[in-house]
Amino acid sequence: MNIMTEKSLDDAVNAEMNARSNEIIKMRGDKVTVHYGDKQALFGVDLDVRQNQVTALIGPSGCGKSTFLRCLNRMNDTIDSASVGGKITLDNEDIYDPKIDVVELRARVGMVFQKPNPFPKSIYENVAYGPRIHGLAKNKAELDIIVEKSLQKAALWNEAKDRLNEPGTGLSGGQQQRLCIARAIAVSPEVILMDEPCSALDPIATAKVEELIDELRENYTIVIVTHSMQQAARVSQRTAMFHLGYLVEEGATDKMFTNPDDKRTQDYITGRFG
Amino acid sequence: MSFLLVFAIVLAIGLAAFVAGRQRARAQDDGTVKPHSRAHYHGWWAFLTGVVPAVLFLAAWDIGASAYLNSHIHSALPADVADGTVAQEDLAAGLVKSLASGLRKLDSQTLSALPSSFAELQPMLAAKGVALAPDTQDYMIPIATEANRVSDRLGMISAVVSVGLALIGVGFGLRGISPRARARNNVEKVMLWSLLGASTLAILTTIGIVLSMLFQTIAFFEKVPLSNFFFGTVWDPRFAAAGAGASEGQFGLIPLLAGTLYIAFVALLVAVPIGLMSAVYMSEYAAPKVRAVVKPALELLAGIPTIVYGIFALVTLGPFLRDISAALTGGTPFIQAQSILTAGLVMGVMLIPVVSSLSDDIITAVPRAMRDGSLGLGATRSETIKRVILPAALPGIVGAILLTASRAIGETMIVVLAAGVAANLTLNPFEAMTTITVKIVNQLTGDLEFNTPQTLVAFALGITLFALTLVMNIVALYIVRKYREQYE
Amino acid sequence: MTDISLDTLTTSAARPRRDIGIKKRYAAERRFRLYGVLAIAVGLAFLGVMLTSIISKGYTAFWQTTVTLAINFDEKVIDPSNKRATDPNVLITANYPKLAEAALIEKLGIDPNDKAEVRKLKGFLSDSSRVQLRAIVAADPSVIGTTRNVDILAAANMDSAFKGQIDLEVPESRRKVSDQQVEWMNKLKAEGVMAEHFNTGLFSYGASSRPETSGVGVALIGSFYMMVIVLLLALPIGVAASIYLEEFAKKSRFTDLIEVNINNLAAVPSIVFGLLGLAVFINFLGLPRSASFVGGLVLTLMTLPTIIIATRAALAAVPPSIRSAALGLGASKMQMVFQHILPLAAPGILTGTIIGLARALGETAPLLLIGMVAFVADYPKTPFDPATALPVQIYMWANEAERAFVERMSGAIIILLIFLMAMNIVAIVLRRRFERRW
């Protein structure tokens, strides 16, 4: 890329900062509680998300991983019955502050969903969607560049470059998921949330996406929900274990997988869990 | 013996068979063999073997008998009447029939010494409360008496045969009762066949629609060339001169079709944006409380019969628009009280709930993942709707609009009351145009004279309308179905 | 809890904000929302205007002005030559309106010999006094020669004037009631002789050329017959067809064809069903024209698809687990359907049926073609007698020019809407009440 866009400048800065320290807190959850109607799904979760690191959320089904993830970019706002308590900050700013704009927040904290959900539009339009609505490109040429870069970063460019005008729904499942990642990247978010991004994919596609996540860490902060212990071990630097709506423990991935503090974590990662 | 009486007797035999069959099955159950079916199934089976063949025979015989009687009366009419027009012959036959049914009210004593002139007969009948048309002729009296005799004989035969069939059937049913007899399976088989029969009624209705209109349409095109109808630009059917052959008239479809499409277009112009926007608002924005109130209100709008809309257009909106336009020009109104605008507007409002409920279904069928995907990228709700949901729903919405258009084209009462009857060809929405449906109503109300092109043309119009809407419906249903499958 | 204590960590600093056009986008958002609100407002406003317009025109139809007069059943008028014992026609053809007029003349204190004054009374009382007084005499001939108080209907124009619907500012020559008549009216009103009563006639009369004696009674009976026929035919056939399609039929070309047919029939213009009725039931099968039986058949065919679609939805909503439970206990498929599935689906079926019936009740177009647009003054005794229907009666009044008919028409619409509203509300309540989340 010989054109220095604002974004690549950003990336450079990010990389710099990453080199200096990977212990900067990007997002922080402080006693986060969530209710769905009368049912409480999260109980006072304190969790930090560190900049330029991959944080994995693990835990048995229904323990509130997705719920916590969705709090981080306020996707829970779209569920009528959901109410969120406690405090969540992004760059030290309360994201549930009335002054904060959800649209702006979600442009900074992007999301990739469990099931690939490309829009029923062309591959190009899928990726261009975010930049278009946020007005990130001044003209078609700039937009083209953003699309190309995003697809490259999502490791989809080679497969898709000749079929940019074909519908995104015509791609394979793994390609669709990478398309969704490209779509998220195209907005240049600071944080990317991924909810079981590989659960619908075969092992080869999974490997590709995992590889991709590792590369993306350089420029983005990533939070990923996964059911695969191996995946958590492979891609994440830090791991948080949830159980029944509580955060059981959180720590460096190496330590969590070799020497967890909590018995429940031990049981879960060794597969001895109900 | 009357149809109903025989029917009642057959039913009574059946019920008796039911009781007997159940009894017999119970008596046979001595506990040694496990019965296949419970006792009442045996009863029902005996009932069915008795009643079904007898009733089928009875119905078929009755239809055949009335046709036979009809031709009998026609053939007995004197030559000069039979040589007249079809209408005259039908009229005479009708008089004979009502005379015949009137005669049935008289007692046998009077019947045996029946006067031969209608003038003498009439007071006798009037005393029994039978009023007959004064142009009943003397020659009809013997024909009517004979017809009654024939129909009595036919009725007798049918009664004997049906009752006989019922008894034989019952005997067969009762004899077959044994503990291992599969009475339940038999009964259920009959039920299944009747269920199947009920579901084919939809096909029969369609066939009935097509055939009935087709025959009349063919009769129409024997009198009026195809091209005059399909390419004619003048609609001026004239009146059917009573009895006279086809009087000259012009049956151009073009002005009616143009009016139909124009009014439907205006209606869609009103209904589609408003209906679509309300559906979007209701499904994407409205708080549950608002929805709970507004949705039934919109459904109410859909439940109002179209005649009410038509009358509103005729009595209130039409005159209102005319007066407004008169006030604007300070004298002559440029909007007529019956106009394309009035009819289109009111029909449009009538269609709002149609569009909105159809598109509501379509919009809610767009998977939540689409919405989340867009919102998760930081799109606002309206951006999500405009750029993701509506494009994704587009095929379905097109289908919904087609269905609505088909409703608009086939709508009758609003245009009958609000659009006018003059078959103009105009582009000015403030003038009156007429539609296919209006003309169908016009041609078929009042005194009918079948077999004149003036009446038959209504069927040609009807089949055109049916074909038009059929194509639209099928395309629309196909699109919507494909659309739904895509997201299932 | 963590390996590094929180104090050693720094939080990231806020970055400079990107401009993503938030202000403009929210303006667009608000605009879009507004369009939605406007769209709904337009729909509801129209509903409001239409209902207001109809109710304001029609509610007065539920009142009718009458004049209470002491009628002297004068033998000299009824039977001047005293032949009623031998000739029954005398009492039928007697000049009864004259009795009413004489009573009015007396009440107003007009000189009966002043021809000019008497002529001004023309159009004050309804001519229906003929029928009314004749009925009194026929029921009890001994009334002749006595005097009785009878409520005589005011003529339509006086009725309008009494209800204040006639603008008295308009020059006398251009309105339907004269100044003298108004003066008399006020006099009678002051005496309490002329007054408005609840208009029971609206519900009992049939078609009439006089607005004051026309009503929806006959039409209601016709509509009632048709609804009964539709219910008796469409419900069982519709349910049977749905059961076959939903529970028994294997998916095949044939069932596909039926399915397409049903969906298409639901969207076929109603007037086409009228053509079918005319060609098949009347022309081919020779059933009587204008009969509610034929109307019922036509409406049955029209309503069937609605009922089938609703019933199938209701059947499909019963979860498969109930089916397997029933079959697992050794029930036959038929028993499973009739003993388990059908009762559970009943509320949904009922709702669909009521909605279908409501639609049939308001349907007009097909009935016009089978001759139900007829001037029917007598109650149909059987479904085979000439009859008309409520919406058709409304349509016929719409073609009358007189304002009093517009009043009746609007009143009839109110009655129709009340029926429909009641049916729809029952359907909505049923749906709410029995809506089951499986």
Ligand SMILES: Nc1ncnc2c1ncn2[C@@H]1O[C@H](COP(=O)(O)OP(=O)(O)OP(=O)(O)O)[C@@H](O)[C@H]1O
């Ligand atoms: N929209 C909702 N309405 C009501 N309850 C919900 C909703 N979404 C989730 N829940 C409940 O909240 C709890 C946590 O759900 P969540 O989806 O966060 O679990 P999860 O850890 O992501 O599970 P999985 O691994 O199966 O995805 C569950 O008990 C779930 O039933």
Ligand SMILES: [Mg+2]
């Ligand atoms: Mg989850």
